[in-house]
Amino acid sequence: MQNYDKQFKGKKITVIGLGILGRGLGYTKFLAECGADLIVTDLKTKKQLATSVKALKKFSGIKFILGEHRLRDFKNRDMVIKSAGVPLDSIYIKEAQKNKIPIEMDVSLFVKCAPGVKIIGITGTRGKSMVTALVYEILKKNEKFLKKKIYIGGNVRGVATLPLLKKVKVGDILVCELDSWQLQGFGDSKISSHISVFTSFMPDHMNYYKNSMKKYFEDKANIFKYQKKNDILIIRPDVKKLIPKNLKSQLMVVKSGNFQEENRACAIEVAKQCKIPDSKITQALKNFKGLEGRLQYVKTVKEVKIYNDNNATTPEATIAGIEVLSINFRTPGVREKKIVLICGGADKKLPLDNFVKTVNKYCRNVIMIPGTGTDRLSSRKLKVESYKVKDLKIAVKTALGLALRGDIILFSPAFASFGQFNNEYERNDLFMEIVKKLK
Numbered sequence: 001m002q003n004y005d006k007q008f009k010g011k012k013i014t015v016i017g018l019g020i021l022g023r024g025l026g027y028t029k030f031l032a033e034c035g036a037d038l039i040v041t042d043l044k045t046k047k048q049l050a051t052s053v054k055a056l057k058k059f060s061g062i063k064f065i066l067g068e069h070r071l072r073d074f075k076n077r078d079m080v081i082k083s084a085g086v087p088l089d090s091i092y093i094k095e096a097q098k099n100k101i102p103i104e105m106d107v108s109l110f111v112k113c114a115p116g117v118k119i120i121g122i123t124g125t126r127g128k129s130m131v132t133a134l135v136y137e138i139l140k141k142n143e144k145f146l147k148k149k150i151y152i153g154g155n156v157r158g159v160a161t162l163p164l165l166k167k168v169k170v171g172d173i174l175v176c177e178l179d180s181w182q183l184q185g186f187g188d189s190k191i192s193s194h195i196s197v198f199t200s201f202m203p204d205h206m207n208y209y210k211n212s213m214k215k216y217f218e219d220k221a222n223i224f225k226y227q228k229k230n231d232i233l234i235i236r237p238d239v240k241k242l243i244p245k246n247l248k249s250q251l252m253v254v255k256s257g258n259f260q261e262e263n264r265a266c267a268i269e270v271a272k273q274c275k276i277p278d279s280k281i282t283q284a285l286k287n288f289k290g291l292e293g294r295l296q297y298v299k300t301v302k303e304v305k306i307y308n309d310n311n312a313t314t315p316e317a318t319i320a321g322i323e324v325l326s327i328n329f330r331t332p333g334v335r336e337k338k339i340v341l342i343c344g345g346a347d348k349k350l351p352l353d354n355f356v357k358t359v360n361k362y363c364r365n366v367i368m369i370p371g372t373g374t375d376r377l378s379s380r381k382l383k384v385e386s387y388k389v390k391d392l393k394i395a396v397k398t399a400l401g402l403a404l405r406g407d408i409i410l411f412s413p414a415f416a417s418f419g420q421f422n423n424e425y426e427r428n429d430l431f432m433e434i435v436k437k438l439k
Contacts, residue, residue, distance in 0.1 A: 004165040007113060008034035014073050016092060017083025018042045018052050018066075021423060024083050025052045026160025027106050031081075032059035039073045041065040043350050060261070071095050079104055083209070084155070084181035088215070105185025107154050107176055110161045112189055116170030120270060121154070121192070123178045123223045124199025126317050127236075127263045130179040131197055132156070133291050134267035139173060141284040148172050155179045157425055160244050175272075180205060180219040187222040195273055196223045197234045197266050198251075200259075201242055202316045203350050211349070217242065224249060234269050236262045259320055293428045295321050295412075301438045304406040305329075309412035310428040315355035318343060318414035325408055326362045337364040337384075338407050340399045342392075344374035345415030345427075354412060356380050365402045367395045373415030391420070392427070 002344035011037045018024045026042055038061055045067040046053060056062055065073060074095040075078060081104050082093060096103055104112075111119055120139075122132045132152070139150045151168060153161035154176030161176065168174070176193075178186070186192060201217060209216045221242075224233045227249035234252045235243065235260075243251065252273075264285070271281045290296055291312040300306070309321040322339060329338060341363045359366060359382060366386040368374045378388060385402075389395050399409045411431055421427040 004113060008036045009379060010035060010037065011078040012037045012039075012076070013079045013081060014039045014077050014088075014096075015071065015081050015083075016041050016275070017086055018044075018049055019083055020044075020049060020052055021425065022158035023106060023160045025055055025160075027081065027162040028062070029056060029059070030160065030163040032056065032062055035359065036061065038062045039065060039077070041069050041073055043069065044069065058290050068116040074101065075099050077101050081105065081109065084179060084334045086181075087208070088184075105188075105190060107161045107178065107180055107182050108185030108189045108191060110153070110164060110174075111186075111191055113162075113165055114168055114174075116172075117168050117196075118148075118171070118173045119193040120173060120175045120195045121178045121223050122176070122197040122199070122266075123180070123183060123220055124197070124239075125202040126320065127199030127259065127266075127309065127313070128155075128177050128179075128197075129291055130260075130263045130294055131199055131266050131270075134264060134285070135197075135225060135270045136175045137176060137288050138267060138271045138276065138281055138284040139274060141287070142271075142280050145276065145280060146173070146274065150175065152176065154182060161319060178223060180216060183219045183222040187219065187225070189224050192222060192224055192226040192231065194227075195232045195234070195270055196227065198223060198239050198243075199236055199263065199266060201239060202314065204314050204348065206349050207347075232273055234266050234273075236266065249325075258324070260324060289354065292432070293420060293424075294359065294366055295324060298435050299430065301435075302403075304400065304403040304407050304409055306409045306435055306438075307411065308428070308431055309410060310431055312412040312414060313345075313416050313424060314348065315350055315352055315414045318412040319355055319358045321410060321412045322358050322362050325410060325412075329408060337362060340362045340365045340367070340403045340407055340409045342367045342369070342395045342399055342411045343414045344368035344377065344388075345371040345413045345420070346418040347371065347373035347376055348416055352377060352380060356382060360384060364407070365399070367402075369395050369413075369420065371419050377414075392430055393434050396431070396438070400438070 018040050069092050074092050079102050080096045124126045136152045149172045151174045231249040233249050256262050256265040296308045298306045298308050312318045368388045417424040417427040
C-alpha cells in the first residue's frame with residue numbers, strides 16, 4: 001500500500017513477544033525498516049532468541065529488553081504490538097491500556113492499514129490449516145483469471161502479515177489462517193474478514209483460557225461478529241448451533257459427508273464466492289499435495305506406512321486422524337487394529353475419555369513420548385500394549401519394531417509440544433528428519 005512506511009516512521013512502538021517462529025521477527029524487522037523507535041521485550045533470554053536478535057542486529061532503532069518485561073516500557077509509547085499467546089490478564093497489557101496506548105496485533109493491524117485488500121479469514125479448532133491451504137491453492141492457481149494478486153498470512157509458519165503492506169495493492173486478496181489469539185486483535189479493532197470460514201469448535205487452549213469455553217468462543221466469534229450484510233460466513237453443520245440468529249452477514253452451511261470432505265467443501269464454497277468456475281476449482285484441487293504435519297503420508301518402510309499428524313495437539317484432533325486412517329485402510333475380513341500410535345506431550349487439561357476409547361478400539365500399540373499429558377494418559381485404562389520412551393527417536397524405532405507388514409505408524413501427539421520442544425514446528429522437523437533417515 002502507498003505511504004505504508006509513514007504510518008510507522010518515528011512512532012514509539014513496544015513489541016511484546018519477539019519469539020523464534022519468524023512471525024514476530026518479520027513484523028519487527030518491517031517496523032524497523034519503516035523507521036519506528038522500537039522496544040522489543042520477551043521473557044525468553046538473549047541466548048534463547050539468538051537467531052531472531054542476530055537477524056535484527058543491523059537496525060539501530062531497536063532496544064532489546066530480554067528475559068523480562070518492564071512496566072515502564074508500556075508507558076509513553078504510541079503503540080504496543082503483542083504476539084499471539086500473551087496472557088489475557090497480562091499486567092503489561094493492562095498497564096498500556098491504563099495509559100491509553102493502542103494494543104495491536106500483526107494481522108488486524110495489517111487489515112486496518114490496507115482497507116482496499118479483500119480478507120478471507122479461516123478459523124476453527126480443527127481444519128483451519130487445511131482449509132486455508134486449499135483456498136490459497138485454488139485462488140493462487142487462478143490469479144490470472146481473477147486479475148488480482150493472492151497472498152497468504154496469519155497463523156502460517158514463518159509468515160508475518162504486516163510486511164505484506166510493501167506488496168499489496170487495492171483489490172488484492174489475503175487468505176489468512178486465524179487462531180483465537182489473532183482474533184483477539186480483530187475484536188479489539190472491531191473488524192471481521194469479508195469472507196469468513198468457521199470449521200469447528202472444540203475444547204482447546206484451556207490452560208490459556210482457564211477452562212472457559214465461553215472466553216475461547218468469544219475470541220473465535222470475532223471472525224464474523226463485525227461482518228456487514230454483503231460479507232459471507234461459511235460454516236460446517238456442527239458450528240451452526242453457535243451462530244447467533246441476528247447475524248448481519250450471509251450464512252452458507254456446507255455439508256459433504258466426513259470432516260475432510262467438509263473442509264474441501266468449505267474451500268470450494270470460498271472459491272465459488274470469488275466467481276471461480278467449477279472446472280478451474282477442480283483442476284486446482286487435483287494438484288494439491290496436502291500439508292506437512294496434518295495427516296501427511298511420509299513414506300513406507302518395510303511395508304509399513306508412516307504418517308505425520310504432528311499438528312494434532314488435542315485428543316479430539318488425534319481421534320479424527322485415527323478414525324480417518326482406520327476407515328481408509330480397513331480391509332474386510334482382516335484384523336481391524338492396524339495402527340501403531342506415537343503420542344504424548346504437555347497436558348492441555350482436556351478430556352481423555354473419548355481418546356482412550358478410540359485408542360482401545362483402533363490401535364494395536366501406543367508409544368508415548370515424555371510430558372505431563374503422557375503422565376495423565378498412562379494412568380488411564382489403556383487396553384492396548386503401551387510403552388513410555390524417553391524421546392521421539394526411540395519412539396519411532398520402537399514403533400517400527402512393533403509394526404507388522406501392512407500396518408500404519410501414526411505420529412499424532414494429542415498434546416502440546418512444550419517441555420521437550422520449543423514449539424510444535426521443532427517437534428515436526430525432528431520427526432521428519434528421523435523418518436527420512438529410515439530405510
